[in-house]
Amino acid sequence: MKFYITILLVSVLSFNSLAQTKLDSSVKTDKPKLVVGVVVDQMRYDYLTRFWNKYGNDGFKRLISEGFNFKNNHFNYIPTYTAPGHASVFTGTTPQNHGIISNSWYNKFEQQYIYCVTDESVQPLGTIASAGKMSPNRMLTTTIADENRLFTQMRGKTIGIALKDRGAILPAGHTANAAYWFHGQEEGKWISSTFYMEEMPKWVQEFNISGAALSYMKPWDAIQDLESYLESGTDENLFEGGYKGKSTATFPYDLEALGKNNGNYDLLKVTPYGNSLTTDFAIAAIKGEELGKDDYTDFLTVSFSSTDYIGHNFGVNSKEIEDAYLRLDLDLARLLENLDAEVGKGNYTLFLTADHGGGDVPTYLTSVKIPSGYFDDVKFEEDLNKFIGEKYKKGGTIESVSNYQIFFNYRTLRELGIDRNAFEKDIAHFILQYPKVSNVFTRSQLESGSYVQGISGLIQNGFNQKRSGDVIFVLKPSVISYTTTTGSTHGSGFSYDTHAPLIFFGNGINQGSTARRSEIIDIAPTISVLLGIAFPNATTGVPLEVVLKKTN
Structure with a gap:
């Protein structure tokens, strides 16, 4: 009898072991060591297709050829501004829930106009300027990075980086180890606040004294033959703003000479070099914070802000915006190359999207007989x-x-x-x-x-x-409220402002594309499923299953 009981017990244990093995094989255990969330400020979807033939093979083209491209991705709320955009990407919900209803808004309870990330309870780090008194305190919900921190018992790191404070702070969330943004003017430094830490890490201090920002105060000329920029309008026209101290908005631009009349280091933000500086700092962060080096998934959020500044200044049809994207393509290639070297191919997952699109300059549209105007x-x-x-x-x-x-x-x-x-x-x-x-x-x-x-x-x-x-x-469509009749803006619910790129790449991601509609709030729950962690606490988006590799 004992013999039969032993055989039965061994059989049951063997069956359970096989069943558990089968179950384990269907559960993803090779999580990415690092998730990189890239947001390109004011990037319309058609910047991918419009400049495609001029891109290299290692930036946008690599992401699309090796990753998954959602061709019909949209914001599903108004207003399409920077702060709501970044918050919605990373919380998986809309301003209705996360509370970031604009970049700034009238607070009826405080009876004053407030900025989305101001926080008088914190102190600046890296500067004495009030530009450092910022935090995510006004965002009501968690981000995907917050949920990863909670899931890993705070062992997985989160670092947020952007020229704009709101582009660094809101994606990184409430539990981030750090968020860094660029303070220009006379300083040209990356700064933060005591919301995150008491003193700047050594690698940040070293970067700030390296002269990286100063090295970009140099001429900006077309990176390819300007005459070949046929995807854009003429270089000199009536629809672009330009810089103080230069009579025409035409290449080239001597940034060193123009700096004095254009905010000194702040001028970098309104050139492609702001994105290059952001890339330099992101690469320094990967090494300085040792991201992706242990068994706990880390998060790096990077927002490229210069494309928005350039769009506002020169417009979406300008040669300057085309040159900015050709240069951003090279910066993305640099970032991917560094991730391959530091974290390892197949060890990281990256997604790229935008915080909103942008519309054509109304004066330009009027000149070609398309209804438009100013409010x-x-x-x-x-x-x-x-x-x-x-x-x-x-x-x-x-x-x-x-x-x-x-x-x-x-x-x-x-x-x-x-x-x-x-x-x-x-x-x-x-x-x-x-x-109107x-x-x-x-x-x-x-x-x-x-x-x-x-x-x-x-x-x-x-x-x-x-x-x-x-x-x-x-x-009405293509009617905007703006202080000038040059340059582009955004904020509407029309397709030129809502249609944004969405590309997933790397660990756990299928290769392919789809023209089926997706929404910006679907990104966070998709990453949650990839990592096997909780959705951000107010998520209203749904996971994009088509992008995720099956594990059995």
């Missing part, structure tokens, strides 16, 4: 207040007009006995009749309705019940 914020606010004065015979009912949102003064409405719902309808009706406005939405509509498609769905996803205004309006 005068100042006149609009004057007309709105005039309407309220004539209708209600009282002022002080509006606290703020900003980001295409109207914030009511509820105390004044109560004191005057004005019904909020009636007031809301009157304001909405007035705005809808206004030239296409849609208007009220707080009552957004709180009681559930919009999921079209412009109304984008507004709903960008509407945060506590932080957003009481009436929100949308301008």
